[in-house]
Amino acid sequence: MEYIFTTNALEKTYKHFDALNHLNMHVPKGSIYGFVGKNGAGKTTLIRLLCGLQKPTKGSFSLYGVAHDDAKIHDVRKRIGAVVETPSIYLDMSARDNLKEQYRILGLPSDDGINKLLHLVGLDQTEKKKAKNFSLGMRQRLGIAIALAGNPDFLVLDEPVNGLDPEGIIEIRELILKLNKEYQITILISSHILDELSRLATHYGFIDHGMIVKEISAKDLEAACRKCVRIQVSDTAILSRILDDMRMDYKILSTKEADIYGKINVTELTLKLLEEGCIIDRINEHDESLENYYINLVGGGRHE
Numbered sequence: 248m249e250y251i252f253t254t255n256a257l258e259k260t261y262k263h264f265d266a267l268n269h270l271n272m273h274v275p276k277g278s279i280y281g282f283v284g285k286n287g288a289g290k291t292t293l294i295r296l297l298c299g300l301q302k303p304t305k306g307s308f309s310l311y312g313v314a315h316d317d318a319k320i321h322d323v324r325k326r327i328g329a330v331v332e333t334p335s336i337y338l339d340m341s342a343r344d345n346l347k348e349q350y351r352i353l354g355l356p357s358d359d360g361i362n363k364l365l366h367l368v369g370l371d372q373t374e375k376k377k378a379k380n381f382s383l384g385m386r387q388r389l390g391i392a393i394a395l396a397g398n399p400d401f402l403v404l405d406e407p408v409n410g411l412d413p414e415g416i417i418e419i420r421e422l423i424l425k426l427n428k429e430y431q432i433t434i435l436i437s438s439h440i441l442d443e444l445s446r447l448a449t450h451y452g453f454i455d456h457g458m459i460v461k462e463i464s465a466k467d468l469e470a471a472c473r474k475c476v477r478i479q480v481s482d483t484a485i486l487s488r489i490l491d492d493m494r495m496d497y498k499i500l501s502t503k504e505a506d507i508y509g510k511i512n513v514t515e516l517t518l519k520l521l522e523e524g525c526i527i528d529r530i531n532e533h534d535e536s537l538e539n540y541y542i543n544l545v546g547g548g549r550h551e
């Protein structure tokens with residue numbers, strides 16, 4: 248897999264406090280990477296290092312394969328757009344004038360792209376309205392438009408839906424999906440709102456106390472969180488044979504335990520197991536929601 252951003256035992260210490268602690272992270276090209284962690288877990292610190300706003304204390308990271316201490320890092324950083332903490336916009340200016348200013352800062356030769364950008368983020372009807380009169384969602388979208396001005400292929404968004412109302416959340420979600428699908432922009436989004444991320448993310452990195460405790464693709468996470476029946480039997484070899492006959496989707500966990508997915512006819516399974524002399528010790532529904540998965544991960548101290 249090709250990665251846009253990777254870190255290797257990255258550390259950031261503030262005085263005696265380890266905000267990032269031996270952090271290893273991998274953002275695949277083309278992904279929407281949900282960077283999940285509680286308040287204070289270290290998400291913004293990581294993003295500040297990635298954007299060059301602060302330097303690591305120890306360890307390393309690379310962007311597009313360029314090491315953070317290589318002189319070329321300044322060039323590859325031009326391929327990133329970021330909205331870190333609050334969007335940096337001029338409140339006394341309209342959306343268009345904010346973008347004109349950003350074009351000027353970046354030294355872009357013409358303003359031609361501005362109409363397209365305003366349309367993309369849904370701010371093309373705001374005319375002369377100043378940003379200070381925008382809703383929080385509109386400001387956030389303007390922040391994203393500014394981050395997109397340099398035509399980046401990697402967009403970094405720090406808590407983009409924080410404080411937004413449901414409508415604002417949906418607008419940002421649709422924009423993020425569009426940027427990823429239609430414009431092939433890799434997106435790193437930090438958030439502590441798991442439910443929202445689960446509608447977007449193709450990959451997750453769970454951070455706790457400055458460490459990545461788990462990286463997993465959305466597909467694998469969905470499988471891990473699927474509703475299933477957990478069954479304990481005297482012999483899973485017999486169970487496995489019967490489930491194959493019944494064309495069931497299942498996973499053997501040990502010689503005595505298995506998870507069975509999908510709708511299952513328990514009476515039929517019980518009779519077939521008894522016929523083969525396999526005893527059922529226990530059977531119960533098992534449901535690991537994303538929220539539970541996360542709590543188990545950061546609460547249970549599973550470190551990989």
Ligand SMILES: Nc1ncnc2c1ncn2[C@@H]1O[C@H](COP(=O)(O)OP(=O)(O)OP(=O)(O)O)[C@@H](O)[C@H]1O
Pocket residue numbers: 261264266284285286287288289290291292293439
């Ligand atoms: N400049 C600083 N000096 C001292 N400590 C800091 C500094 N910046 C961050 N920290 C501490 O580092 C830890 C990680 O902070 P960070 O802002 O990265 O967390 P976060 O995961 O982004 O949380 P939040 O969602 O609350 O922003 C926190 O305990 C914070 O107090």
